Amino acid sequence: MAKATVEAPSNIAFVKYWGVEDIDRAIPRAPSLSMTLRRCASRTTVAFTPDADTDDTVLMADAEGTLHPADDGFAEPVVQHLNRLRTWADRPGSFRVATQNSFPAAAGLGSSASGFSALTLATLKALDTWPDAATRSALARQSGSGSAARSVLGGYVAWPHGDNHAAEPVAPHTHWDLRDVIAVVETDPKPVSSREGHQRAPSSPFYEKRLSHLPERMQTARASIAARDFDRLGPLIETEGVELHLITMSSQPPIYYWKPATLKVLEVVRAMRSDGLAAYATMDAGANVHVICPPEDEPQVAARLDSMHAVHMVIRDGVGPGPTTDVDPL
Ligand code: PMV
Numbered sequence: 001m002a003k004a005t006v007e008a009p010s011n012i013a014f015v016k017y018w019g020v021e022d023i024d025r026a027i028p029r030a031p032s033l034s035m036t037l038r039r040c041a042s043r044t045t046v047a048f049t050p051d052a053d054t055d056d057t058v059l060m061a062d063a064e065g066t067l068h069p070a071d072d073g074f075a076e077p078v079v080q081h082l083n084r085l086r087t088w089a090d091r092p093g094s095f096r097v098a099t100q101n102s103f104p105a106a107a108g109l110g111s112s113a114s115g116f117s118a119l120t121l122a123t124l125k126a127l128d129t130w131p132d133a134a135t136r137s138a139l140a141r142q143s144g145s146g147s148a149a150r151s152v153l154g155g156y157v158a159w160p161h162g163d164n165h166a167a168e169p170v171a172p173h174t175h176w177d178l179r180d181v182i183a184v185v186e187t188d189p190k191p192v193s194s195r196e197g198h199q200r201a202p203s204s205p206f207y208e209k210r211l212s213h214l215p216e217r218m219q220t221a222r223a224s225i226a227a228r229d230f231d232r233l234g235p236l237i238e239t240e241g242v243e244l245h246l247i248t249m250s251s252q253p254p255i256y257y258w259k260p261a262t263l264k265v266l267e268v269v270r271a272m273r274s275d276g277l278a279a280y281a282t283m284d285a286g287a288n289v290h291v292i293c294p295p296e297d298e299p300q301v302a303a304r305l306d307s308m309h310a311v312h313m314v315i316r317d318g319v320g321p322g323p324t325t326d327v328d329p330l
Contacts, residue, residue: 001047001048002047002048002050003046003048003329004045004123004325005043005045005122005328005330006043006044006121006323006324006327007324008042008044008117008152009039009114009117009151010036010037010113010151011036011037012035012282013033013034013150013240013282014033014221014233014236014237014240015214015217015218015240016240016243016244016284017030017032017147018201018244019198020146020198020199020201023195026144026149028159028165030214031159031160031214031215032158032159033158033218033222034147034159035178036151036154036157036320037320038173038318038319038321039102039320040109040111040114040182041118042111042117042118043099043100043102043118043327043330044098044099044122044330045097045099045329045330046097046119046122046123046125046126047126048091048095048126049093049094049096050092050093052094053092053094054094056095056096057069058074058075058079058097059330060098060099060100061098061099061330067330070099077143081116081144082095082097082123084139089124089127089129095123097123099330104187109182109286109315112147112148113145113150113151114151115145115148116143116151117140117152119143120139120140120143120152121136121140121323124136124139125325134166137149137150137153137166137167138165138166140152141166144195147159149166149167150167151322151323152322153169153322154169154173155171155319155321156171156225157170158170158218158222160218161214172321173321175225175228176228176319177294178230178294178295179292179293179295179298179301181279181291181301181302181305181314181315182315183290183291183305183314184315185259185288186286186288186312190257190285191255191257192257194285197248197285200253200255201247203252204247204250206247210243217236217239220233220236221236224236233280234280234292235280237292238269241283241290242283245283248285257283257287258283258287259287261311262287262289265289265310265311266281268305269281269289269291272300277297277300277301278293278294278297279297291305295318298316302316
């Protein structure tokens with residue numbers, strides 16, 4: 001039996017992936033760009049028994065760290081992805097998977113990105129194969145979580161709308177220390193999966209218009225990261241965070257990921273800017289708000305979010321180096 005453990009972080013998109021050309025292969029309609037986080041991560045141990053024909057086992061750790069059999073909603077996509085990787089590597093056998101998240105799952109905090117990135121990388125290691133970064137990214141993406149393609153890399157990462165659709169590095173985490181102060185206003189699973197949301201996106205009358213802006217936004221994001229220009233990057237981050245939700249709310253049928261608390265946090269972030277803090281908000285497919293800021297403003301941003309009644313919990317995260325194998329097995 002071969003065994004491997006990988007911890008992979010979540011990521012927060014500055015330019016959002018929303019809408020697919022091919023849902024099963026996760027070919028995006030548009031490019032995206034994100035910052036890989038440091039603390040919000042999934043740790044996954046994969047054990048592989050070659051030639052065994054028993055069913056795969058999928059375990060999930062509870063809040064205390066005790067492993068339990070995962071429910072079907074979690075286990076099914078994991079087993080589907082294991083099948084994909086088994087076929088890709090052409091290695092018959094059976095897997096035992098155990099996973100633990102350091103943050104609430106399925107609430108728009110990117111647990112599928114970190115989870116499927118960790119699963120893909122730990123499985124490849126357990127199979128004793130380590131393809132190049134583009135292939136690792138492409139394999140992670142095919143899990144059904146497109147944004148997992150970006151979580152196999154650290155720092156700032158682009159997922160271009162190109163031929164091979166693999167994520168590529170934009171800058172390492174050491175290039176620019178940005179923080180992500182996450183205002184958790186909701187820990188329940190999101191009402192509509194992003195898989196469904198991607199498919200509804202083109203039904204929004206504003207979707208084609210959005211697509212037309214993205215090449216220029218990608219260029220601006222890349223240039224402002226290269227120049228460490230937060231005055232330029234910040235407004236783009238917030239425009240993208242809001243525009244994703246304009247598309248979801250105007251899709252047919254509409255999807256409302258925001259809660260009243262989301263708007264309250266957005267108002268406080270605008271007030272922070274009036275008070276001279278460099279803080280810009282973005283939301284993925286969920287109600288929680290990621291407030292991106294430079295390190296010197298992080299303590300004040302965190303304190304102001306923490307003092308809000310509407311905020312259950314504040315997670316202080318920031319740009320990180322990407323997946324690691326330097327962790328204990330589960
Ligand atoms: O990774 P998916 O397929 O679950 O899609 C999520 C996409 C967003 O998080 C909403 C945006 C992004 O680019 O990460």
